[in-house]
Amino acid sequence: MVLTPSIRILLVLGSLLTVAFVLSRIRKSKMQIEDSIFWLAFSAAVILLSLFPEIAFWCSRFLGFEAPINFVFLVIIFLLILKQFYMSIKISQMDNRIRILTQRIALNQESAEREKMDL
Amino acid sequence: MANLLIVIPAYNEEESIQRVVDDLIQHYPQYDYVVINDGSRDRTASICRQRGYHLVDLPVNLGLAGAFQTGLRYAAEHGYDYAIQLDADGQHLPQYIAPMLELAQQGYDIVIGSRFLTVKKPKTLRMMGSYIISWAIRLTTGRAICDPTSGMRLLNRNMIQEFAQNLNYDPEPDTISYLIKNGAKVKEFQVTMKDRVAGQSYLTFMRSIQYMARMGISILLIQWFRKRDQSTPYPERSL
Numbered sequence: 001m002v003l004t005p006s007i008r009i010l011l012v013l014g015s016l017l018t019v020a021f022v023l024s025r026i027r028k029s030k031m032q033i034e035d036s037i038f039w040l041a042f043s044a045a046v047i048l049l050s051l052f053p054e055i056a057f058w059c060s061r062f063l064g065f066e067a068p069i070n071f072v073f074l075v076i077i078f079l080l081i082l083k084q085f086y087m088s089i090k091i092s093q094m095d096n097r098i099r100i101l102t103q104r105i106a107l108n109q110e111s112a113e114r115e116k117m118d119l
Numbered sequence: 120m121a122n123l124l125i126v127i128p129a130y131n132e133e134e135s136i137q138r139v140v141d142d143l144i145q146h147y148p149q150y151d152y153v154v155i156n157d158g159s160r161d162r163t164a165s166i167c168r169q170r171g172y173h174l175v176d177l178p179v180n181l182g183l184a185g186a187f188q189t190g191l192r193y194a195a196e197h198g199y200d201y202a203i204q205l206d207a208d209g210q211h212l213p214q215y216i217a218p219m220l221e222l223a224q225q226g227y228d229i230v231i232g233s234r235f236l237t238v239k240k241p242k243t244l245r246m247m248g249s250y251i252i253s254w255a256i257r258l259t260t261g262r263a264i265c266d267p268t269s270g271m272r273l274l275n276r277n278m279i280q281e282f283a284q285n286l287n288y289d290p291e292p293d294t295i296s297y298l299i300k301n302g303a304k305v306k307e308f309q310v311t312m313k314d315r316v317a318g319q320s321y322l323t324f325m326r327s328i329q330y331m332a333r334m335g336i337s338i339l340l341i342q343w344f345r346k347r348d349q350s351t352p353y354p355e356r357s358l
Binding site: 024037041 | 178179285286287289293332333336337340341344345346
């Protein structure tokens with residue numbers, strides 16, 4: 001299967017919607033700029049592949065795929081898995097921070113209570 | 120005398136923090152200061168405690184933006200009129216605080232301690248990023264900011280409030296560009312900076328590419344879509 005015009009239009013529309021959504025989140029101060037960079041770059045990559053299907057065509061022939069669309073899907077899956085991996089690391093770090101913060105608060109409270117009892 | 124707070128974010132600065140703060144205490148007693156220890160893994164916090172410095176000790180590492188914002192919340196809660204960021208590695212010289220403060224009192228919102236206002240910016244690889252960011256800010260705001268990556272920035276009371284309570288107000292060039300576009304009055308003042316003597320920079324070489332991508336996309340694209348909201352987003356936490 002080649003990249004049909006309908007698939008290309010769908011990919012472009014989906015990407016533009018993603019960009020619009022991300023920018024509106026930033027506008028409403030609901031998202032950090034760091035976290036938006038990935039989605040903007042991802043959308044740009046998908047739009048690039050849709051507007052210039054030759055890229056997918058060359059790459060799929062070079063890598064020996066049956067159809068260019070498979071290359072497009074592979075790129076999208078790869079980028080999403082990469083993002084998933086980094087998110088996993090980030091969640092681990094956040095988990096760790098929450099643990100440290102919780103312990104800090106509890107220890108502070110304990111020492112405050114003991115000071116009160118000593119007085 | 121306007122009251123000014125010197126915010127000193129410190130991450131693993133055990134070798135230089137004492138020199139920097141002792142110099143402030145000895146030669147600049149007219150200014151208040153606060154050290155924000157950003158979850159350092161070395162003896163930064165214990166040195167500060169031992170010597171009785173004003174210290175806010177963050178239990179986890181927040182990064183420069185989070186540490187600086189902590190200092191600004193401290194400034195806002197204690198009613199300071201001005202706040203300036205001074206790096207703990209000693210590269211920012213406190214002798215320039217007085218003239219920068221004078222400029223702020225003339226009505227500027229942000230005064231940047233700039234290395235390249237009257238001095239030519241060297242054409243080195245290290246400065247390439249600075250050139251690109253200056254160009255991006257010029258393109259989007261029409262204003263020339265000669266040293267956008269300088270960390271030595273003095274903020275007035277309005278800016279302290281705004282930086283202290285909002286998301287996406289990192290002390291970085293993209294915030295400067297966004298604020299200029301939204302009518303903030305920004306002024307540069309020529310300073311010289313020392314090379315760092317000890318410790319390591321927040322910005323490692325690996326991170327510079329990431330930093331540049333972020334700044335480029337942020338200044339050229341994202342800042343157009345932001346809406347400046349000067350009312351407090353969290354009324355229950357208003358400072």
